[in-house]
Amino acid sequence: MASVVTATPRWLLGPGPANVDPRVLQALATPVQGHLDPEFVATLDRIRDGLKRLFRTSSDATLAISGTGSAGMETCLVNVIEPGDKVIVGVGGYFGRRICQVAERLGAEVIQVPYEPGTALEPQRFIDEVKRHPEAKVAAIVHAETSTGVLQPLEEIGRALADTETLFMVDCVTSLGGAPVEVEKWHVDLTYSCSQKCIGMVSGLSPVTFSAKAMEVVRRRRRPPASFYLGIDVLLDYWGEGRVYHHTACSTLYYGLKAALDLIFAEGLEARWKRHAEVGQMMQRRVQELGCTLFAREGQRLPMLTAIVAPESVDGAAVRRALLEQYSIEVGAGLGEWKDKLWRVGLMGYNARPVLVDLVCGALGELLRSR
Amino acid sequence: MASVVTATPRWLLGPGPANVDPRVLQALATPVQGHLDPEFVATLDRIRDGLKRLFRTSSDATLAISGTGSAGMETCLVNVIEPGDKVIVGVGGYFGRRICQVAERLGAEVIQVPYEPGTALEPQRFIDEVKRHPEAKVAAIVHAETSTGVLQPLEEIGRALADTETLFMVDCVTSLGGAPVEVEKWHVDLTYSCSQKCIGMVSGLSPVTFSAKAMEVVRRRRRPPASFYLGIDVLLDYWGEGRVYHHTACSTLYYGLKAALDLIFAEGLEARWKRHAEVGQMMQRRVQELGCTLFAREGQRLPMLTAIVAPESVDGAAVRRALLEQYSIEVGAGLGEWKDKLWRVGLMGYNARPVLVDLVCGALGELLRSR
Numbered sequence: 117m118a119s120v121v122t123a124t125p126r127w128l129l130g131p132g133p134a135n136v137d138p139r140v141l142q143a144l145a146t147p148v149q150g151h152l153d154p155e156f157v158a159t160l161d162r163i164r165d166g167l168k169r170l171f172r173t174s175s176d177a178t179l180a181i182s183g184t185g186s187a188g189m190e191t192c193l194v195n196v197i198e199p200g201d202k203v204i205v206g207v208g209g210y211f212g213r214r215i216c217q218v219a220e221r222l223g224a225e226v227i228q229v230p231y232e233p234g235t236a237l238e239p240q241r242f243i244d245e246v247k248r249h250p251e252a253k254v255a256a257i258v259h260a261e262t263s264t265g266v267l268q269p270l271e272e273i274g275r276a277l278a279d280t281e282t283l284f285m286v287d288c289v290t291s292l293g294g295a296p297v298e299v300e301k302w303h304v305d306l307t308y309s310c311s312q313k314c315i316g317m318v319s320g321l322s323p324v325t326f327s328a329k330a331m332e333v334v335r336r337r338r339r340p341p342a343s344f345y346l347g348i349d350v351l352l353d354y355w356g357e358g359r360v361y362h363h364t365a366c367s368t369l370y371y372g373l374k375a376a377l378d379l380i381f382a383e384g385l386e387a388r389w390k391r392h393a394e395v396g397q398m399m400q401r402r403v404q405e406l407g408c409t410l411f412a413r414e415g416q417r418l419p420m421l422t423a424i425v426a427p428e429s430v431d432g433a434a435v436r437r438a439l440l441e442q443y444s445i446e447v448g449a450g451l452g453e454w455k456d457k458l459w460r461v462g463l464m465g466y467n468a469r470p471v472l473v474d475l476v477c478g479a480l481g482e483l484l485r486s487r
Numbered sequence: 488m489a490s491v492v493t494a495t496p497r498w499l500l501g502p503g504p505a506n507v508d509p510r511v512l513q514a515l516a517t518p519v520q521g522h523l524d525p526e527f528v529a530t531l532d533r534i535r536d537g538l539k540r541l542f543r544t545s546s547d548a549t550l551a552i553s554g555t556g557s558a559g560m561e562t563c564l565v566n567v568i569e570p571g572d573k574v575i576v577g578v579g580g581y582f583g584r585r586i587c588q589v590a591e592r593l594g595a596e597v598i599q600v601p602y603e604p605g606t607a608l609e610p611q612r613f614i615d616e617v618k619r620h621p622e623a624k625v626a627a628i629v630h631a632e633t634s635t636g637v638l639q640p641l642e643e644i645g646r647a648l649a650d651t652e653t654l655f656m657v658d659c660v661t662s663l664g665g666a667p668v669e670v671e672k673w674h675v676d677l678t679y680s681c682s683q684k685c686i687g688m689v690s691g692l693s694p695v696t697f698s699a700k701a702m703e704v705v706r707r708r709r710r711p712p713a714s715f716y717l718g719i720d721v722l723l724d725y726w727g728e729g730r731v732y733h734h735t736a737c738s739t740l741y742y743g744l745k746a747a748l749d750l751i752f753a754e755g756l757e758a759r760w761k762r763h764a765e766v767g768q769m770m771q772r773r774v775q776e777l778g779c780t781l782f783a784r785e786g787q788r789l790p791m792l793t794a795i796v797a798p799e800s801v802d803g804a805a806v807r808r809a810l811l812e813q814y815s816i817e818v819g820a821g822l823g824e825w826k827d828k829l830w831r832v833g834l835m836g837y838n839a840r841p842v843l844v845d846l847v848c849g850a851l852g853e854l855l856r857s858r
Contacts, residue, residue: 123526123742125518132735133519144515144739147496148504148689150817155494182691183554183716186734190716199570218715312735318519320553320691320737342713344589345554345561361822363557364503364683366691366740368515371494446521451732 188308188322559679559693
């Protein structure tokens, strides 16, 4: 007979996925339905309503892509970029660089605005750079830089870009559902997230939203978007009333997302932001009490993801391995050049609870004492 | 509290998704793991081994994309096509046209080889067209045209194209796991499938495989592939020993795929093909006994998907609606111009069982008698 899957249960305290509420797991066991089933497509409508509330937008060009957050990033770029377009990107960590890579593959000319990892980008510097290139199609920045633990202020940038021709794109993969994201108030034109972090679901879906200004750029393209799978034009035909077949959406994942959104609004979005903020502060205090330092500058730290500098005296990779093997706790390594120099601890969605601060700091404290 | 998801259980007898074996559903409830967890990535290795057996290939450029079959189609095209490249496509139904659309969005010059819907393309016609355009980058055809119920012979085409510069691409979304697919023997260079049909999982993953000839074309590109999310170069860095982060793969879906593959090899691949063939023949006999005609020509019919011409005297859409509402049976409508003229009945994976032939033909017989 078929072999049995025997995955070890983990405390998922890295940059995501996080553990999910048992009620979300239960929703994943919903009977499989077809992608054109009247019940299922009615659920897509409810999901769109929920995502609009979550993004704080009234745009109907809001949906969840059948792919991970990386697919969402590419969706935002591929629908507006044509070869040769200029794209300005704030780069102070791994995901800023990822935006550059995706845009370059699409044939864009990328102008990087570098800033120091561990800090936020000074808004006026970014605004000045955009104003120097008024022909730029997109100006992109990461709201929550998951590689460094930094939260980027957005409101001032959005206000300054609102009356330009440039679209304001924001990566809110790690922030959405765990910290304020105000798409309309901040004049964000293109943004994307993921399902497995603060939204509280497994990975595999990517919420995206396009503003009216962004959709106007899509409509004025010389050629259709280079992607069919991620084409917002054909996706909106499926998510719209016509229900034109586009791809075979996985009811398992969308029912899970529906349940996760229901839990978010039952808790209240503001209450959820507050919970993440309080748990994040507790985590950051406790880890400093253990003698560790934090990578992100004070006042610019993410609540849901804490980047901890591994003390020089310990082997960062060995501690992560011990956490996994002895405690079944997953924390993230650093990305790229910080691979074994940082531990990234996420307390997201269902995992943003004081008890898990105790759990991860207790284990970390034990391991540091014994080294 | 959060509202409860209350999806009605369905008999999924359309073009997919199909119902899945309870053991696959159980695997979907495996504890969530991180995309870099040593246990999870070891499972990816097992999945790759399984997919190689399933595709009948020894190529290590074999993996499952985090997206649906449509993402797989785009993966095969985006990695080899550069703007201006010629792509030859056999078009005798919806999915042949879809290949044209995806290739055109990528900037390819598409040369269509039309053939009559309901029939297979005469191999020599396709071969002649490819030989007329020796500079063509890709020659693509659909193995199992899900819109018409036709099975396309491939072996002769593959043999003829093997010593040309052109890559042979095959859509086996509906055939893989349910009918012979011999990637190496038939000299197929690029092929993709889905998880929710004859493989017996929910949708959301797309198995793909690239031959050495295809990978050589990828290596010789002037620029990197236009997509990062679907880029085979960066995907192989994640699926390879380096485990370089690329995207947050959903452990839920991959554990489900692992279980589905285990079930396939426990049954035996040839036994599974035979089961699909026998159940398909039974279905096609029974539906003709009900007075219906089949859309696909005799001898060219798919076993796992039967396209039935709705009798002129009945309202095709009303019958489908009654099947869903009175029997909770989903069958597919026609695609595009055949929307209400065809019923498409799929008996795939776990659903390829005689008892389900009885079930759907019983319900259809009742509904036709009462009209």
